[in-house]
Amino acid sequence: xxxxxxxxxxxxEAELGSRTAKSHGLRVSVVSVDPSLTKSGxxxxxxxxxxxxxxxxxxxxxxxxxxxxMIGRAR
Amino acid sequence: xxNIIYLDNAATTNPKPGCVLRAVEKAILHCSGNPGRGSxxxxxxxxxxxxxxxxxxAAMFGASAExxxxxxxxxxxxxxxxxxxxxxxxxxxxxxxxxxxxxxPCLSLAKNGVCRLKVYDASASDExxxxxxxxxxxxENTVVIATHHSNVSSKILPVRRIGEVCAxxxxxxxxxxxxxAGHIPIDLQKDNITxxxxxxxxxxxxxxxxxxxxxxxxxxxxxxxxxxxxxxxxDEDMPDILPERLEAGTLPLPAIASIKAGxxxxxxIGTSTISxxxxxxxxxxxNGISKKDRIRVHGDCGGSVxxxxxxxxxxxxxxxxxxDRGICVRTGYHCAPLAHRTLGTxxxxxxxxGLSYFNTSDEIDRTVYxxxxxxxxx
Numbered sequence: 001x002x003x004x005x006x007x008x009x010x011x012x013e014a015e016l017g018s019r020t021a022k023s024h025g026l027r028v029s030v031v032s033v034d035p036s037l038t039k040s041g042x043x044x045x046x047x048x049x050x051x052x053x054x055x056x057x058x059x060x061x062x063x064x065x066x067x068x069x070m071i072g073r074a075r
Numbered sequence: 076x077x078n079i080i081y082l083d084n085a086a087t088t089n090p091k092p093g094c095v096l097r098a099v100e101k102a103i104l105h106c107s108g109n110p111g112r113g114s115x116x117x118x119x120x121x122x123x124x125x126x127x128x129x130x131x132x133a134a135m136f137g138a139s140a141e142x143x144x145x146x147x148x149x150x151x152x153x154x155x156x157x158x159x160x161x162x163x164x165x166x167x168x169x170x171x172x173x174x175x176x177x178x179x180p181c182l183s184l185a186k187n188g189v190c191r192l193k194v195y196d197a198s199a200s201d202e203x204x205x206x207x208x209x210x211x212x213x214x215e216n217t218v219v220i221a222t223h224h225s226n227v228s229s230k231i232l233p234v235r236r237i238g239e240v241c242a243x244x245x246x247x248x249x250x251x252x253x254x255x256a257g258h259i260p261i262d263l264q265k266d267n268i269t270x271x272x273x274x275x276x277x278x279x280x281x282x283x284x285x286x287x288x289x290x291x292x293x294x295x296x297x298x299x300x301x302x303x304x305x306x307x308x309x310d311e312d313m314p315d316i317l318p319e320r321l322e323a324g325t326l327p328l329p330a331i332a333s334i335k336a337g338x339x340x341x342x343x344i345g346t347s348t349i350s351x352x353x354x355x356x357x358x359x360x361x362n363g364i365s366k367k368d369r370i371r372v373h374g375d376c377g378g379s380v381x382x383x384x385x386x387x388x389x390x391x392x393x394x395x396x397x398x399d400r401g402i403c404v405r406t407g408y409h410c411a412p413l414a415h416r417t418l419g420t421x422x423x424x425x426x427x428x429g430l431s432y433f434n435t436s437d438e439i440d441r442t443v444y445x446x447x448x449x450x451x452x453x
Contacts (some may be wrong), residue, residue, distance in 0.1 A: 010143050010306050011111040015126035030122070032114045041308030044114070057231045 004010040004053040006060070007033050007068030014044040017065050021046065021056045028056060035069060045071075079111050080402045080438045085254060085380050085409075087276045087283060091337070095280055098336035099329045110326050111305035111319070119292050121328055128335040129318070135338050136271060137262035137269050144288040144318040145326050149253045150176040152272035152288035156249045157181060157220065157320055159296030160270060165216040168208060168231060170197045171417045172225040175410040177251050177272075179298025183222070190218075190292050194413065197222075201233040208237050215245035223255035227382050227414040227427065228374025229357070231259065238267030247294075253277060257341045258350045258379055275330050278349075280337035280431075285330030288321065296321060296414065344432065353379040353430040354438050363443030369450050373418040373425055382409075382418065382425035385446070388453055390426045393446075396453075397426075400445045404428055 008014040014030045021028040026048070033045040045068075048056045053070060060067050081089045102124060106119030110125040114147045129140040145151040158178040161167060167181050167190050185192040193206040208219055213356030219241050221232045234250055241248035247269040252261055257278025263271055265368045271289040275281030290296075299312045307314045312319055314320050341349065354377055361381070369386040375384075385393050394406035407428040428442070 009316055011122055011127065011316060012129070012318055013316070015122060016141060020452075023448075030114060030119065040310045041306075043306050 002050050002052055002072060004048050005031065005033060005045040005071040006048060006053070006056065007038065007043060007071065009043075009066050010044050011044045013065055013067075014026075014065075017046050017056075017060050017067065019050075020063050020065065021048070022059070024055075024059060026052045026056055028052070033071075060069060078401045080434075080441060082428045082430065082434065082438070082442065083102070083405050084431035084434070085277070085427060088278065088431045088433075090433055091280050091282065091333070092340045094340055095282065095333045098332045099282060102329045102332035106328060110328060110331075111322075112303075112325075116412055124328065124335070125326060125331055125387075125398040125447070129336075131335045131338050132273075132287055132289060134316070135342060136256075136273075137264045137266075138271075138289045139292065142290045142292060142294070142317050144289050144290065144321045145331055146321070147284065147327070148276075148286040149251070149272050149274035150286075152270075153177045153249070153251060154180045154287045155288055155296065155299050156270035156272055157218070158184065158299050159321070160247050160249065160294065161218050162216050163189055164191075165218060166191045166193065166211075166213050167218045167220065168193055168195050168211050169220045170195055170204075170222050172197055172222045172227065172230055172411065172414045173220065173421055174222060174226050174251060174253065174414075175224065175412070176253065177249070178413060194431050197230060197232050197417075201236060204233055205236045205240055209244075211238050212244045212246055214239070217244065218249060219246060219247040219250045220251065222251045222263070223379070224252075224256050224259060224378065225374070225411070225414055226380060226451070227411050227420075227425065228376065228418060229378030229380050230375045230414075231378065234268070235266045241269075241365070242267035254380065257337075258353070260346050263289055263291060271309050275334045275337070276292050277306075279334055279341055281333035282330050284327045287334070290317060291351060293340045298323075300324075321351075331409045334425050349432045350378065352432060353434075356430050356434055356436065359436055359439045360443060363439065364446060367447060367450050370446060373420050379430045380422070381428045383428075384420065384423060384425050385450065388449070392422050392453075393426045393449065396449050397442070397445055398403060402442050402445055
């Protein structure tokens, strides 16, 4: 079982994404993204169970919420 | 405190609703992490509270949560908006009721040769006011500023109609809602507002130390303050997205919690109910002083703000007389020289009464009685 991290542009957009996903019953949490994975330092993302990742991405895009490339992460 | 009559609500509302006090306490007790800085449980709680407040404010003022920026107050919000949206060489139009919170940033830009500044008349007729704005707009770079509700009188500018003019000219529209938020419905989209500036501690019944700058989706700001934003730490520049672009440094969490609770309090009662109640109190005051020849009311007086002077007695003396009887009013210029020029009180300033939902008819009657006594004694 693994999680994915969906990088977000800001803490605010991460909160927005988290609430959007949660309103559809999906389990996500806002986490700090390892700065080594970004070019610009501190950032936030959504931790999503792998089975829900595609749904969460779809939801973000439907709401017009920007996100980065998914990062795989062993739980 | 029971004998105090607080009529300085245009400066800061007092008392605060119980829900605001509880929200502030809860924020300090349970959420005292740094919002947007880390994802441990306490920081996360703080971030969630901040986002909840963005959503509450966005819903109240017709905006999106991510376009709600927290500032140290409405003055900062106005500075961010005026200095961040005005392009070099542009014309700024400001109304003749403006508070120094908007007027001085404009003067600063004009004196430094960054922009040009013209003052338009907010006339007795809304039609004329709108035409005054329309006549002066040069092009899409013009920035129009409107004081939605004066802080010296109850003058209200036709924001929706001015917004329509700005939208059709493609120019930016900044609204100082320091006195109107919580009293008059405002909808960022319907009113075509680019930047809406609101304090926590007035009509939203929050505590001091925070304000809101709520922006249209397409608003692009130059920064006025730079610093840590919690994201993009390795970049030299502030993030290019709202709200983080304009939120350098740690946010004032207790004050933000108070905005949420205060805005919910206002929404639960309704702005029209609040303003209707305040108008009834204003009428009661006006009826009470109507036969006192020495008292002169200046400008519009049907809403939450009434300015007056007493012949032969300075505003400061009137304020002192009332303060001696436990009645709190504001005297002087109320940081609004343009408004006093407009109202003809530039020489003396005025005594200002600012009403809130917590004032009572009895308080108005006791104030009228104190003024009656003053007129008969001095």
